[in-house]
Amino acid sequence: MEEEYHIISTLVENRPGVLQKIAGLFTRRDFNIEGITVGKSETKGLARMVITVKADEKILEQVTKQLNKLVDVIKIKDITKNAVKRELCLIKVSTASEVERAEILQYSNIFRAQIIDVSEETLIVEITGDGDKINAFISLLERFGIRKISRTGITAMSRGI
């Protein structure tokens, strides 16, 4: 069976240790976790985790079922086929000259990225999008000298109701 990326949206109890339990489950069962994002959900006391896994159908079924067995997990949905995916990325880039600075600003406009910090020698650019868009933007900035990259990993939501 072929391995593919799947995005699983999981509603969990917002308690200490839950992230550890889920991450531990992936390690223990040798599931290939690509990314995980966590934050409060629309319901008080519950958090939403968006987990990206690389798995074939059989493993994916195990991932879902094993997650479901955790008492702290309330609901699980594979939203791969019908999801809006977004990732946020912060990039600190060197700016050697005024010309370079202007160039970076131009690229940022095109990619709808924002400059969120300016110093004499660096800029921090914030960009949101899917992975491909962010990768493309990073490769454009590479020649200026990237000092730091910080990515959140993918969060996602299913379209419509």
Added chain:
Amino acid sequence: MRGGEAIIESLKKMGVETIFGYPGGQTIPFYDMLYDADIDHILVRHEQAAAHAADGFARASGKVGVCLATSGPGATNLVTGIATSYMDSSPIVAITGQVPTHLIGNDAFQEADIMGITMPIVKHSFQPKDPDLIPSIIKTSFDIAASGRPGPVLIDVPKEVQEGELTSFDDNLIQIPGYKPTLKGNPRQIKKACELIKQAKRPLVLAGAGVILADACSEFNEFVHLINAPVMTSLLGKGAINEKDELALGMLGMHGRKVSNDSVNECDLLIAIGIRFSDRTTGRLDSFVPDSKVIHIDIDPAEIGKNVDVDLPIVGDAKNILNSLNNLFKGYKASNEVNAWTDKIKQRKIDLLPRVTYDDVPLKPQSVIKEISEVLTPESILTTDVGQNQMWAAHFYDTQKPRKFISSGGLGTMGFGFPSAIGAKVACPQDPVVSINGDGGFLMVCQELATVYDYDLPVIAVVLENRTLGMVYQWQSLLYNERHSETKFKDSPDFVKLAESFGINAVRVEKPGETKDVLKTAIKDNEAILIDIVIDSEESLPMLPPGAGINEMIGEYKLEKDVI
């Protein structure tokens, strides 16, 4: 009411009469409150034994077993026992003391992150930071441990929470919306199963511990007789059917009965109930029941399709599902083809009964188990340790009732046999309890002779003494050119003197017939005893080599019918 008192009150509310434990620094407040409480406490001599005893109690009684240890090393000593119960779906609640909340994370004296350490081996865990939550946490823990697919729950109680005053005793403060085990089987799936069974010409049934855990053995018995299908079990499924029943073929697996291992791949329908298809049960997966359809009934949806591909899954409680099936099969007569198949397998069972009659000295373990079988009543409980002793017991002892054969299956924990017998005896004081051990595993837990003495528990400890670590020794003999690396003891301790030093009677047995006599007297006298039985260290059990298919056993399978 203080936190510790709330623990005791809550346990009593849950029907707990006895807990197994070992005190320490961070549980002193609890033990002080226990001093005046009317709940029994069995002081073991090592925390691991407390967990195994709670597990043995749970398996023998069907109720939740409770064990208790202090923080740090006390808690980590429970880990093997908790993992054992997790692998075998045994409901226990383990309570540990923890350093006071303000010290957690400070590397305080005897601090260990037992919540973190046990995360992969518990069904769930709690760490109450507020005494008010204790009643709810205990109630919820019992519910989680015992319902659905049972398992261990850990409650880690910081010291000041044991001492803190409750504002009120309310056990409904916790909701667990994420926990809703499926109990009722899907009626459409059950109907389909019924059709598959009616179409089958060569059905076989495979029962696991789930049938026993669901308390579904009488329904199971009715079911297999209605459809007239032969029954195999896993190690932990022993007792799901009376193994003296003609339909019962015995254990399937790495050291399974020849009739089961030979026949399983001939079926055209395998009905598997409450079983997780462990590698020790199935052998090589791609040659396991290759031409058969598979119906898999289990309460844990994650077990469906995990190891064996299933044609028809039914998720739910075995008792409910078997009841529905029995209703659908009411008045059913199995087809002539099925009857012919079952008759053939029944005859094969008789032809392939393993040899148990020997008069050799040193004793053959088969004949020892035979003598034990002849003395024990169906109500007697047999617990085993892990290794050859376990497989001899499982292979040659016919278990007649559920919850009467207790063994560490999934984790294969050496040192389980004797302490689990202590728990079983506490659960069933009226029934004889015999634990079968090897000399390796018994020495891991022999300090529990002191517990048996202190509480006057008439547990019978059999030590099959072969001065080797028999199972590994056997693998080395059969698969590693007889290079017996670190599996031969120079000698054994004098087990008789060992037991006597604890105040426990002991007898050394070397000749045929003696086991039977000693055991009879021990049961009649209702006293604890250690029976040290010297056996042939070269005796091995036919086995599946790693990677082999279920019907590819190696080693000579001696048959009872060949005894001259």
